[in-house]
Amino acid sequence: MAKKNDIFKGKSAVELAEKMGLSKKDLEVCGKYSAKLNSEAVQRLRRGGKAKLIVVAPTMPVYGTDNQHYIICERFVQAFSLLRKSTLLCVPSYSLEDMLVHETYNNLFPLQDVLTGSGEISNIAYLHNFIANYINNQLIYNSNSSSLPYHLMWNRVATSRDEALKKVITGFGNTKPGRTLKEEGFMHMQNSELLAVVAASMTEEELKSRLSKIMVGISRENTAVHLKDIKLDDTVFEMLKGAMNPKLMQNRNGDPVMVYTSPTGNFLPEGNPLAISAAMSLADFVIAKFDSGVPLSIEKFFNITCAENEITPDMVVITAFVNELNTYGGATLENSRQKNLAALEKGIQVLIGDVENVKKFGVPVLVSICENRDITMDEIKIIDKYCSDLGVKPVFSHTKNYSTKAGIDFVKSVLEIIRIEKSYFKPIYENEIPLKDKINMIVKEVYNKNKVTYSGKAEKEFGLFERMGYGKLHVSVSRSPYWHEPSLQNEINIKSASLYAGAGLVMATAEDGEFMPYYNGKYNIDRVKNVLYK
Amino acid sequence: MAKKNDIFKGKSAVELAEKMGLSKKDLEVCGKYSAKLNSEAVQRLRRGGKAKLIVVAPTMPVYGTDNQHYIICERFVQAFSLLRKSTLLCVPSYSLEDMLVHETYNNLFPLQDVLTGSGEISNIAYLHNFIANYINNQLIYNSNSSSLPYHLMWNRVATSRDEALKKVITGFGNTKPGRTLKEEGFMHMQNSELLAVVAASMTEEELKSRLSKIMVGISRENTAVHLKDIKLDDTVFEMLKGAMNPKLMQNRNGDPVMVYTSPTGNFLPEGNPLAISAAMSLADFVIAKFDSGVPLSIEKFFNITCAENEITPDMVVITAFVNELNTYGGATLENSRQKNLAALEKGIQVLIGDVENVKKFGVPVLVSICENRDITMDEIKIIDKYCSDLGVKPVFSHTKNYSTKAGIDFVKSVLEIIRIEKSYFKPIYENEIPLKDKINMIVKEVYNKNKVTYSGKAEKEFGLFERMGYGKLHVSVSRSPYWHEPSLQNEINIKSASLYAGAGLVMATAEDGEFMPYYNGKYNIDRVKNVLYK
Structure with a gap:
């Protein structure tokens, strides 16, 4: 690693690419020092x-x-x-x-670009909240449509770990008929299904297909309402596809x-x-x-x-x-x-x-x-x-x-x-088994716990998702990253389940898992400053 | 304008630049068809x-x-x-x-890039809300500091016209001591002072200076707390400076x-x-x-x-x-x-x-x-x-x-x-006169109304800002863009005043002005779709 006082002059993205046998034609240059690999290059590679x-x-x-x-x-x-x-x-x-x-x-250099390269993430957050607002708009102006969600399953996201937004009552400033006070919760951006589908997709077709499967709610007639049903999947696809391709940067x-x-x-x-x-x-x-x-x-x-x-x-x-x-x-x-x-x-x-x-x-x-x-x-x-x-x-x-x-x-x-040593990689569960069996296997084999308990809410939700035909999706256990606390001993309690049909999984949230995590300490801005200015 | 069915092949940013006597050296290329003008070029031009x-x-x-x-x-x-x-x-x-x-x-072409080029705006929104969260964090973990705001003047922003967020009660999910339920309001991103200072700054020095003047609240000792006092101005500057320079695109x-x-x-x-x-x-x-x-x-x-x-x-x-x-x-x-x-x-x-x-x-x-x-x-x-x-x-x-x-x-x-005809441009007011006089002149000369009334709240706020030494700032009258409704006749009522010290102005919000405007109609996504795919 370069010493802190060295003045490092970055290489151009083209130089970096050439080092790896790529040419300028494979890049969409972004600024002086970095480039996106373009779709043709990524799909070939x-x-x-x-x-x-x-x-x-x-x-x-x-x-x-x-x-x-x-x-x-x-x-x-x-x-x-x-x-x-x-x-x-x-x-x-x-x-x-x-x-x-x-x-x-x-x-990484220049660090500012990595952080605003979270421009991708800010943009995905923008689209996520746009969808939430669009649904509310349709509920008011298009309320006869049977393809509208009655039970909403699309929470707004915040880009910050902002605990005050975990549970809020909205609508005190409403001026329109049909709008009422509501208890709602913001999720941290890291829980956004849009982010998950961008990260999971290998091709544009896959991204398109995943987006169309995203479920935003359940209609009055008790049917699933997808992003496709409210006609947003194509537009969101056009706005997101650029975020799929990785960025070539440098240390x-x-x-x-x-x-x-x-x-x-x-x-x-x-x-x-x-x-x-x-x-x-x-x-x-x-x-x-x-x-x-x-x-x-x-x-x-x-x-x-x-x-x-x-x-x-x-x-x-x-x-x-x-x-x-x-x-x-x-x-x-x-x-x-x-x-x-x-x-x-x-x-x-x-x-x-x-x-x-x-x-x-x-x-x-x-x-x-x-x-x-x-x-x-x-x-x-x-x-x-x-x-x-x-x-x-x-x-x-x-x-x-x-x-x-x-x-x-x-x-x-x-x-x-x-x-x-040769890798004999294989996943530890088969998708064919029921959702809860998959969770049990993960908890037993990966968390080394002998017991999983489910809240009444979680039981109901797993049942619903199985009946809706989502039983063969993957499962994802959502926990605090600092989960290994003494109070968490030999069992895990799953408090809720959430469907991420576009991401191809059902999320099981453990007792300590938070849709809006918070930081339990003081932000020390000086530490960041010193890095940014170098 | 090209016909709707034509397949338009965009020019490269370098071609566009050369047309105007610029060279590749003046650009920070972003993708195939557009480029930022770099700082050296913009400052020269x-x-x-x-x-x-x-x-x-x-x-x-x-x-x-x-x-x-x-x-x-x-x-x-x-x-x-x-x-x-x-x-x-x-x-x-x-x-x-x-x-x-x-x-x-x-x-504009490619339209997707203009819209995600609101990536700039999404990033500014990210930083704006980061500041809000940072202040909350410091209030909890650094609560002895006299440089912390007691009266907060920094609301969160939403990137959507999301009326439900205009007034909310936050904090139902709080787990930390020192956090209580709060009535808070989101503003639309368009009201962000960060956005205003990026747009207003001619040089990096100016951006730096404007950021340092942004006021985020008033301390227990009744003194102004600036972005500089909570030590965020430099970091925010480093993260924002790239957003100052314009993007070269094409129709x-x-x-x-x-x-x-x-x-x-x-x-x-x-x-x-x-x-x-x-x-x-x-x-x-x-x-x-x-x-x-x-x-x-x-x-x-x-x-x-x-x-x-x-x-x-x-x-x-x-x-x-x-x-x-x-x-x-x-x-x-x-x-x-x-x-x-x-x-x-x-x-x-x-x-x-x-x-x-x-x-x-x-x-x-x-x-x-x-x-x-x-x-x-x-x-x-x-x-x-x-x-x-x-x-x-x-x-x-x-x-x-x-x-x-x-x-x-x-x-x-x-x-x-x-x-x-020669332009003899001059502004219609001098900054030397008091804030309310400036507003009166604008309302009389530009809105053609004969009377301005002020709510008690607005009176108090104007008085405060004058006493704090901000009387010589510009004023900005904030109204609905569709303000010319028959009910608004010969007078304007100013309901509140807000200090934008970094942007160099005091905002006077008229009765119909909304920090969180909403759209009074149905979003018609089909119309956008047709444009995006071309």
Whole structure:
């Protein structure tokens, strides 16, 4: 990584593209330093991918550690580059607020473009809320139509984690007949089905088809009302299709990075199969960085995205920090950086669970253990012991003084695994089984819990979706990204179910899952400032 | 205009730029067909403008006629082009919903890019709501700070005309201490001060300075709290600065068009001095198209934007349709297309008032009267009579069968006025006088009313802003764009005042002005569909 005071001069998008064997004709240049791959290029590339796909995900970040996982992933990429391996990093775009929440220092350049490249996301939010307003308009001016939703299933979204909007009463300023006070809820943008269908679609036809299936409500006659029924699917398609294609950007070493549009994995599937497949034609190793932990992100990416698109992940790198393991084991966040062997021995069980889970999918695993200090011999001993029981060899590194040697050690371990271990990837459930059985399997196999309970509301909703013919969709368990709290022991309670027919799934929201998550800390703007101005 | 069934192949942004003597180096290309002018180019160009500036504005659209004004303006531009006059059209970007509300068929290509080019606007909306959420976060986690607003003056925005959000009670889902139920109101994005400061700024320094002056509330100690005090000004600047520069796009004849970011004139000043000044270096005639009527858009553009930036408009073209004049005169919208001499004779007074108002600014006027049928001799006679009393010669045209001759007649009249009449532009008020005096002058001189009344709330607010030292700012009268309703007779009531210190003005909201305007009709999506797919 370039030093903080270096003045980095970015490469042009064309230079970046040429480095990967692409030409100007494959690009829709956006500004000085970045470009969208155009549809022709992406559609050509997505078919030929031969790269090894390495998925990098954290165990489970605790407050303030997302940042560490980003940095360590960047260093892995750099070590590949030092060894002259052709590598391409794929990451989701994110917003200014995401940066504050995750305290992520992202090495992308120019950072402003990544954040306003959440222009894609702002535009999708615009369209999402336009649909909500359009439905309200039709309910007033077209109220005889039988194709109008009586029970609305399309909430407005907010682009901020704005808890005050979680539940509101609207309509105090209404002036039109037919409008009343209503209890409504805003969802965070990350829960938008529009965002999910953009991220999931491999072709324009698929996007079109997914949009037409989106259900916005139920009519008075008790029939499903789709985006197609209110005649919005084509228009929304025309407005969204540009957001499908990934953006070619760069890190502060001038290495190309693929930035794509995607939800975060705690609600809806994280990752973008079109971007990742295309990337697999452009390098020998594709590193796909996921933000949420293994159970949230990897489960959805594997069971839904990879399964649907026949993408085979070659290996998973789980990054874990000693302070996180200590926290899982009961250490307070403040003291978690200190050596605490008892906490470590307890907390490592979470990591071990993650390793086992990835293995259930048939995918080889590497564990990378990091800390901002030297990891002591007795800590290494504990970690080694549990890992070796599973036949996994952890790689250790000091993240503050990350050395070239540490990077090379890591890449060597990766290459060794890829050489020796073959991926026998398969999803852990079949879509044929009922919705609740799929959830039970996920909770048992991936969350390592023995029991799932359902609220009365959730029971009813699952029943309804099964009767409506949606029983063979995927399921997505929506939880807090920081779910591993002591109060959540051996069971998970599902409080509600939501249909995302266009995204091809039914979302099951756990007790701690929030359609409007909030940030439980103070936004520290200074940290972002320092990064932006460089 | 190209026929609807023609397949138009767009020109590349570089071709467009070369047509106007610009090179690739001046551009930040965005996709295949358009480009932002980069900062160096815009800053160089804004100083050298020698073009004649022709401002085109409607009298006052009635429901469903905004569209007509757009089309007629496009035809003017085409006629200039037929006569080989170097001309550049400047228009604001707009959203999908704007298209539905105004039923505007816009001739820009590719239309999708204009609408998602409201990506600028979506991003500004994102930042606006981020600020609201950031303030709430600081109020909880940093509540001892004396630089925090106690009385909040920063409402959230919605990008849709979503009346249900005009007044809401928030916080039913709150889980954190210190959060309570609150009555809050969303504003439409068009009222965002961020949007106003982006549109108003000629340089990055100016944008920075305007952002630092934005006031977000009043502290417990009764002092003003600015965006700068909560340390957000620099970060917001970094995120916004790219939105300042105009976009070079094209119409369906392949002629270049400059698209800029700006509010609509009924709330905050419409127009973008940076884009318009730069355009004035690129052609002999710059046509700036305004959406709102003369009193709303022209008043603000002249008194605020032109006055501050020493821009001299060379002439104003007022476009009016016979059906609008009939409507002002009492004809119902349904019957307004029919000949109705009594209504016309009454309604033409609105147009005559507009002509007089433009003349008060010292700017020559041309009136263009259109209708979707032949205008009859007796109608022409009435219109001619009132116009000739003011020394104005109207140009008539049949918009459905608009002929080359009609276009050439129009351009000849324009050239004749520019040749003979000099613009002695000056604003109609001096900033030195108190806020309410400025409002009184605007209402008297531009709205032709003899009385302004103020609600108790407004009185208090004006008093406060004067005492705080904001008395010498501009004022902006915020009204419904369809304000000329019979109930609004000889007086205007100002119901509230709002400080836009960064935008350099105090907004006075009239009885019919709405921070969250709504659309009083059915959105007809089919109309947009037909345009998008071409």
